[in-house]
Amino acid sequence: MRTPHVVVVMGVAGTGKTTIGPLLADRLGVPYAEGDDFHPQANIDKMSAGVPLDDDDRWPWLDAIGAWAHGRAGLGGVVSSSALKRSYRDRLRAAAPGIVFVHLTGSKELIADRMAHRQGHFMPTALLDSQFATLQPLQADERGVEVDVSGSPEEITERAVAALADLDRTTQSI
Structure with missing residues (x-):
């Protein structure tokens, strides 16, 4: 990538944001921040009880x-955040206009299977x-790219790096 971007690794729960985020940060040579660490305890308690968060x-x-x-x-830098709604991404862009999104995508069945096998997550x-x-x-x-989450974490990370490089090349030519 031509400039040091802040990349938000986004997607629904279970797509691998916490796995891919650090791998991507390592490949890009920038720090990683775990989005879940920014949640106040009240949010964690609510989600742990099976209650979806609202916008407030x-x-x-x-x-x-x-x-x-x-x-x-x-x-x-690289930070994970579900960033599920356009309004959430708009809010992130308002704070840091140069943000680039990597949207991790996959079938509901694949993601549910991965969620069922992970441990220690709220x-x-x-x-x-x-x-x-x-x-x-x-x-x-x-500004962002979609990356399919099938395959190993290393394969997914490589797809993300390649997609970000393509995005940079496309942006440079505009």
Whole structure:
């Protein structure tokens, strides 16, 4: 990539944001921040109880991620965030206008299977339907790429690096 971007690894729960984010940060030579660490305890308690967050729950969380991204402007970084709605991504872009999104995508069946086998995470599989119902994919005017989550974490990371490089080449030629 030509400049040190702040990359938001986004997608529904279970797509591998926490796995791919650090791998991508390592490949890009920038720091990684775990988006879940920006949640206030009340949000974690709510999700742990199987209750989906509403927008009022998400705004402080998104603002905290946006502040981190703003602080990394020009330096680069990778942060995970579901960023499911356009309004959430708009809020992140308002805080850090140069953000680039890597949207991890996959079938509901694949993601549910992965969620069922992970341990120690507060997000229950029961909330996956609400995640897909909330998801608004990246629009043509949003700077970002979609990356399929089938395959190994290393394969997914390589696809993300290649897609970001292609995005940079396309942006340079415009």
